[in-house]
Amino acid sequence: MSPSPLLRIFGLSKNFGGVQAINDLSMELVEGELLGLIGPNGSGKTTAVNLITGFVKPTEGEITFRDRDITGWAPYKIVRLGIARTFQMVKPFYQLPAYKNMIIPLYSPRVKQMTGGKYGDRDAKALDLLEEVGFERDAFVAYKAASALPQGYLKRLELAKAIALNPDLMILDELFSGLSLAEVASIVPIIEKLRQEGKTIIMIEHRLKELFRIADRIVVLNFGEKIAEGTSDEVMESDAVKKAYLGAEA
Template identity: 60%
Template sequence: MADEFLLQVGGVSKAFGGVQAITNLSFRLFKGEILGVIGPNGSGKTTLVNLITGFVRPDSGKVFYKARNITGLQPHKIANLGLTRTFQIARPYDSLPAFKNLIVPLNSPRVRRTRGGKLGDIEAVAIDMLEEVGFERDARVPYKTAGSLPLGYLKRLELARCIALKPDIIICDEIFSGLSMSEITSMIPFLEKLHLEGITMMMIEHRLRELFRLTDRVMVMNFGEKIAEGMPQEVIENKEVRKAYLGTETS
């Protein structure tokens, strides 16, 4: 893998009230890789996503994206640079039909710029995009209001919203959580396809087996700190990781 990295997080920390959510965390995201981030509940994974994408401002530390300091930039500006995220709890626009959910990102400055200002039939584009992430066209699912869709579709919708921005990086925050085995297996090839298209990904996940099918590098967090990083196999065998997950008392 080339040494070129897209994202560099340098020593970020964040506390909420008295709770230290993230402590001096640093890592790099290389171009074209899929980085897995795992860790027990409450280890600061979602906060990390929020810090990178600008939803939460770090107390200290810096985030660089394509050698540009994006620390403290507003979320929409970061998204327009091509760094997008999904939300752990799907956030659809409940009262809008599913395909209209995509009209929002399709109107972002980033998409307008790449399309040269003219969008053409934006609704058709949106429906095509939904079909791409696995919405069946003939079942008229794209026309149903997003609030009435089951979770499986909502997670796909989250992804579609990211893809609509034609991003360089997608950060998936527990995209598999709450899905059935068959839903996950049908989603994996799609994520692989995105990867092949050259999108760099960072996946926060609890479903380790499925995650390890996709990633070749994993970072483990516990209590807001990075406790291990490396190949899935080595990480799994790491003593401290086992302790964090299983809570063995032997030290």
């Protein structure tokens, strides 16, 4: 008997004033899996994430998390169930120093739930988490205003904010975009570590090479529809995918 899926999406559709962003999308996610979600620009990947996390309400369809219908829930309620995401456009709390940025997720009711109401010192916890994603401990960088951080650190901060919530399912929206090869290489181990801790992860990526190396399964979207699904190798070979990425002639 197969275990019941962690996340189940069924017949999901969304249109924005006539534009069909997502069309009849169905997929399932098993606990502990790392799913790569890929597709050309504008294929509806981010919309799919917004739908799952409640930032956008679906026109049709159903989303269940641990057999619980979460369709149309407010984002903050969904987060409390254990789905955390990062944003493609990282916008930190610019006024605050980097480590103070972490206080806000640590203030979350979700964290309160997990720790039984004992927060401890949030500042210390914040620094621990930042170290985990590659902020050097005892360096100035964690104390810098978030508005002064370089892109690489902003992405790490964004990831740390999601980790702080101790989610069961993490959705990473183009975490690698805008990063150098070396930076990507330093973040990959963090993600692998998260997997060892048993987290389920959905990654949206354009950096296919890195993604294919770590993903268990890939789902390909185009024009809001799922055009292929399978292991990295299967997807690479699929004609539909080649067509979507390389154009009709290929």
